[in-house]
Amino acid sequence: MDEISADNKLGMRIKELLQEKSISMRHLSKLTEIDTATISRIINGKRKANLNHLESFAKNLEVPVVDLIEAAGYGAETTEEKNRTGVQIELNYTKKLLAAYQIEVEKLTMENIERELKVHQEYSHTDEGRKMIITGFKEKLKKAGSANSFVQQLEDMYHRFRVQKGTKTEITLLGGALIYFILTLDMIPDYMFAVGLLDDVLIVKYTMLLLK
Incomplete structure (x- = not known):
């Protein structure tokens, strides 16, 4: 997995969760039905995750969806x-x-x-x-x-x-x-x-x- 920028909070958080649960991106792809390449681009900050992505990640990585919403930058909204x-x-x-x-x-x-x-x-x-x-x-x-x-x-x-x-x-x-x-x-x-x-x-x- 490529080095993740420090300001890419969502990518870092997903990477941490994958390591904690010993889950590969390929396995996460099967769980979420999101293409592995898409997950990789989200983690590396090359693509912005939408709400459906965040919902699927949260469900399968067993974390509150609001945590991923904030990490993705939605927390900067009004x-x-x-x-x-x-x-x-x-x-x-x-x-x-x-x-x-x-x-x-x-x-x-x-x-x-x-x-x-x-x-x-x-x-x-x-x-x-x-x-x-x-x-x-x-x-x-x-x-x-x-x-x-x-x-x-x-x-x-x-x-x-x-x-x-x-x-x-x-x-x-x-x-x-x-x-x-x-x-x-x-x-x-x-x-x-x-x-x-x-x-x-x-x-x-x-x-x-x-x-x-």
């Missing part, structure tokens, strides 16, 4: 860009799951998520939007299943919106996410058994990251 990157990884997982159910996933993109949220955020400032949230949230929540972290986050978001706890920007973010959750026909219709709330989970996670 907070909003980092949040978007994290949700993009979640989105990739969701698409794989939907593909297993043979469900069309073309509409499920970060661009569409952000576009839908913007529309709902604006609507949450209207009297009709606020009324929808206050009167429709609890009924919709009953369909989200038993107590879990997703439901808890939704309840916290609803409470903050109802008492207007936070800045104007925070209330806008909360309102947009809550309206998206309440509406039945969104990017993945809620009536679709087992997968109908996957896009709602993404929206909530993204909004919680933005609130931080």
